[in-house]
Amino acid sequence: MAGATRSNSATRVSRPLLGLSLAVYLFLYIPLIVVIVYSFNASRVQSGEWGGFTLDWYNKLLHNETLLNATLNSLIIGVAAAAIATVLGTLAGLALHRYKLRLLPVLVLAPVAIPEILQAVSLVLFFNAINLTLGMVSIILSHVAFCISFVAIVVRSRLQGMDESLTEAARDLGATPWQAFRMVTLPLIMPGIIAGALMAFTLSIDDFVITFFTSGPDAATLPLQIYSMIKVVVTPEVNAVSTLLMLLTLILIIIANKIAPSALQAK
């Protein structure tokens, strides 16, 4: 008994540290909670008064053509960018794992560290140079560009956790290199690939800076649409759509984390 008490006190968190971490959590989550709460507030003004519970704003969303259009754009871009980035990123991850070249990781992984604004500007200049009209295609290409690295990181970390001799065992037992990849390597890194795809989709859905620069006049995505809406006035509809977006992102992150716990650490 005495021993148990002592070990408890040894792991007890100090009060000041507990207070500090609580403050940080409040700072992080209060704005999000406010958005969620106000999405159900019947009162139209954002002054803080509570006008009772309502689902009106969610109902209004369903009839807001512009927002629905932007959502559709975001989903199309997200799915397309995630699909392309997953294929390319997986190949990059495999290459990073197999060839221990010094320059390769830098080239593949640099986009994670490069400031987004820099990437955005360079992409716009690039699209101008090749005479590509800004629109859905340019957004998808841009999203692919920054998602590849994340997928590559997740796939590589999955490969690093894999017993090297498994591939050799497959070859040894009669499999050609392609059969060994298809029947052993691919199934084993599949959780990493799926987690990478989900992450790419999440990153694409809520990207603002790069999308802002590379979108044309008539290809607004959800984040761009929300931004243009709050420039005028913060309507409760924005709260509602933000809440939904948050929910979707959260679900995807949780799934990705379940499938490959290392995925989020790699990010």
Next chain:
Amino acid sequence: MALLEIRNVSRRFGDFLAVDNVSLEVGAGEFFTLVGPSGCGKTTLLRMIAGFDQPDTGQIVLEGKNLEGTPPEARNVHTVFQSYALFPHMTVEQNIAFPLRMAKTADDQIKPRVAEALEDVRLADKGKRYPHELSGGQRQRVALARALVNRPKLLLLDEPLAALDAKLKEQMQLELIELQREVGVTFIYVTHDQGEALALSHRIAVMNHGIIEQLDEPSKVYGFPKNRFVADFIGTCNLWEGTVTSAGERDFVLDLDGIGTARAIPNTTTKAMPQPGQRGCLTLRPEKLRIAADLAPLPEENSAAGKVHDFLYLGDVTIYIVNLDQGARIEAMLPNAASGRTRFFEVGDPVKIAWRVDAGHFIDG
């Protein structure tokens, strides 16, 4: 004709010569072991036979066919990996069926052959399990079944028992010997454990620094080590350096450093009678030494006196470390075979040791 021939094979990694001009032959049905310390080149040699690595120079010939340019999947050679390398996303049955599927075996034949393979390793009831649900010994047996299911010409085993505890290891050693005898497949076994090499093999190649120091039957390697490295690496051995003082008809006299004068017989393999003034090394296994509180050496025995420095009680035997009066430290083994409670010498006890003139194995030079 030998099943496998290694002809003058060398392999270099940067500045490191992993395998240095090695030649050897392995016969059909043989249990052949490559043994040596880590980095001696045994695993590199194994990987080249499997096809995961290529020799820089030399040839690997299986059943008269040069394997150069043949990828691993096209070689009639399978490997049991140290980590077992069972496919974690497949059941035991699917793992064992893998090589059959790769060999395009007819579907209706796969099932009975997998069942038979499971029977061979006594895992008939574990077919539906996944590898992570099995114990270490069971995984080991699945790896064996998978590697043997389509009867390769040659089975390579890379330290397959290294991950098992001592008791299970001994049991698996017996199973391996039995399995090899049953299936008749040639085994090439790699280990750093000299005891394992002695226990399992028909023949042993002792490797060090990329070369084969000695290649022979276990009892010859143990009893008649070719050089100091082999004597020291295989089993425990007293290595006594000395100078030949006089040579007779059938034996000669040595002045052993820190021990004293002793008679010995010439090297059993070369049979060359050493000349006075020549240096050499007398290798003597601890179990060939007699140790007693007091003893009168027989006519055919040498003897020396000393004090017990330490001892290790191992149950079946006790190892005594003795400091001889002349300065050398030696090791002697005493079986605890007497009935009743064995009497031990204590640390500091004066003891005498004696050994037969023909008990040691003399290494010239």
